Amino acid sequence: MQIPAINVNSEIGKLKKVMLHKPGKELENLMPEYLDRLLFDDIPYLRIAQEEHDSFADILRQNDVEVVYLSDLVEESIVNQDVRDQLIAELIDDAGIKTSREREILTEYFSSLDKKKMIAQMMAGIRKTEIQQFEDKSLGDFLRNLNNDYPFILDPMPNLYFTRDPFASIGNGVSIHKMSTETRHRETLFAKFIFEYHPLYKDTQVWYDRNENFSLEGGDILILNPETIAIGISQRTHENAIEKFAQKILTEESHFKKILAINIPKQRTFMHLDTVFTMVDYDKFTIHPNIIRDMDVFVIERDRDNKIKIAQETSSLEDILKRHLHLDKVDLIKCGSNSVIDSAREQWNDGSNTLAIAPGEVIVYSRNYVTNEILQEHGIKTYVMPSSELSRGRGGPRCMSMPLIREDLVR
Numbered sequence: 001m002q003i004p005a006i007n008v009n010s011e012i013g014k015l016k017k018v019m020l021h022k023p024g025k026e027l028e029n030l031m032p033e034y035l036d037r038l039l040f041d042d043i044p045y046l047r048i049a050q051e052e053h054d055s056f057a058d059i060l061r062q063n064d065v066e067v068v069y070l071s072d073l074v075e076e077s078i079v080n081q082d083v084r085d086q087l088i089a090e091l092i093d094d095a096g097i098k099t100s101r102e103r104e105i106l107t108e109y110f111s112s113l114d115k116k117k118m119i120a121q122m123m124a125g126i127r128k129t130e131i132q133q134f135e136d137k138s139l140g141d142f143l144r145n146l147n148n149d150y151p152f153i154l155d156p157m158p159n160l161y162f163t164r165d166p167f168a169s170i171g172n173g174v175s176i177h178k179m180s181t182e183t184r185h186r187e188t189l190f191a192k193f194i195f196e197y198h199p200l201y202k203d204t205q206v207w208y209d210r211n212e213n214f215s216l217e218g219g220d221i222l223i224l225n226p227e228t229i230a231i232g233i234s235q236r237t238h239e240n241a242i243e244k245f246a247q248k249i250l251t252e253e254s255h256f257k258k259i260l261a262i263n264i265p266k267q268r269t270f271m272h273l274d275t276v277f278t279m280v281d282y283d284k285f286t287i288h289p290n291i292i293r294d295m296d297v298f299v300i301e302r303d304r305d306n307k308i309k310i311a312q313e314t315s316s317l318e319d320i321l322k323r324h325l326h327l328d329k330v331d332l333i334k335c336g337s338n339s340v341i342d343s344a345r346e347q348w349n350d351g352s353n354t355l356a357i358a359p360g361e362v363i364v365y366s367r368n369y370v371t372n373e374i375l376q377e378h379g380i381k382t383y384v385m386p387s388s389e390l391s392r393g394r395g396g397p398r399c400m401s402m403p404l405i406r407e408d409l410v411r
Contacts, residue, residue, distance in 0.1 A: 013406035029156035125156030173205030180215035214241035219272025232273025353396030
C-alpha cells in the first residue's frame with residue numbers, strides 16, 4: 001500500500017518525517033527598533049541558534065525521523081520558469097510593494113539569482129544597501145524617502161523557523177493558514193507553492209486556504225486522536241476561522257468527527273494553544289497551571305441532519321478530555337509544577353511546548369529543567385536540546401517542527 005505524502009492522525013504517533021527550517025540570515029536582519037514589527041522580543045545570535053537547531057535535527061535523525069527542510073521543498077516546487085516567475089510576483093505582491101520601479105528592480109534582482117540563493121534572499125529580506133539600483137530617481141521617490149530611515153526594501157522573515165504555524169498536517173491533508181499578522185503572511189506563500197507544485201505534495205487535500213478572511217495558525221491545532229482535533233481560540237486564531245475549518249474537515253472527506261475549541265487568554269505569553277498545552281502520551285498532557293481553571297471548551301460536530309452544531313462543555317478540562325478521548329484517566333502535568341515563579345519563567349521559555357516523537361517520548365528545551373524533571377517523574381522520556389538562543393524567538397520544539405508523517409497509533 002502506498003504511504004500518503006501527508007499522514008498525521010495524532011500528536012504522539014511515532015514521528016517518521018518532519019519539516020524544519022534552519023534559521024538563516026533573516027535573524028541577522030533583526031534590529032531593536034523593529035522587533036515589535038517582526039514579532040520578536042530579542043535578537044538571537046545566529047551562529048549559536050544554528051548549532052542548537054542542528055542538535056534538534058540530530059535528535060530527530062537519531063530516532064529514525066527523516067528531516068526535510070522548508071527551503072529545499074520550496075526549491076523542488078519551482079518546477080519551471082513560469083512557477084519561478086509566479087513566486088517572485090506573488091512575493092512582491094504580498095510584501096505590499098506597489099511602485100512599478102521598485103517592483104521592476106526586485107523582479108530583476110530575484111531573477112538574477114539561482115533558485116537556492118533566491119529563496120534564501122526572499123527569507124532573509126533585502127537591505128536597501130544590497131541592491132545598487134535602489135536609489136532615489138523621481139521627485140516622488142525623494143518625497144517618500146525624505147523622512148524614511150527604514151533600512152529594508154523587503155522585510156526579513158525571522159519567524160520562519162517556527163514551521164508549525166504557516167500550515168498544519170491534518171490526516172492526509174493540510175490547512176494553509178491565514179496568519180493573524182501581516183508580518184507572517186508571506187510565510188504561507190511557500191506552503192502554497194509546495195502544495196500546488198511540488199511533485200510529491202501537489203495533490204494533497206487542502207482543508208483551509210491562506211486567502212480566507214479570518215486567521216488560523218498551526219500552533220493552535222492539536223490532533224488528539226483520529227476523530228478529535230483541538231483548536232485554540234487564541235490571540236492568533238479567530239473563532240470564525242474555526243467554524244469555517246469545521247465545515248470542511250467534518251465531512252466525508254476526512255475521518256475527523258469533532259473539534260474541541262479551547263478558549264485561552266489573548267496575550268503574547270499564551271499566543272497559541274501549544275504554548276500552554278501539549279500531548280505527551282495517550283493520557284498525559286503538559287499544561288500551564290494558570291489556565292486550567294480558565295479554559296472554556298466548545299464541542300463542534302455535525303448533527304443527524306449534517307449541520308454543524310456547537311455545545312459548550314461545563315466540566316473540567318480533565319473530564320472533557322477523558323470523555324472525548326475515551327480515557328479512564330488523564331494526567332495534566334503542570335509546567336513549573338506549583339511554583340508561581342518557576343511556572344511563569346519556564347512558560348515564557350515554552351516549557352509546555354514539547355514535541356512528541358513517540359508515545360511518552362518528547363523533545364524539550366534544556367533551560368526548562370524544572371518541567372523536564374516533572375515530566376520524567378511522570379514516566380516521560382525526554383530528549384533535551386540546547387536552547388539559549390532559539391528560545392529567544394518565543395517558541396519551543398513543537399513550534400519549530402511540522403510533522404509530515406506519523407505512524408498511526410495501535411493500542
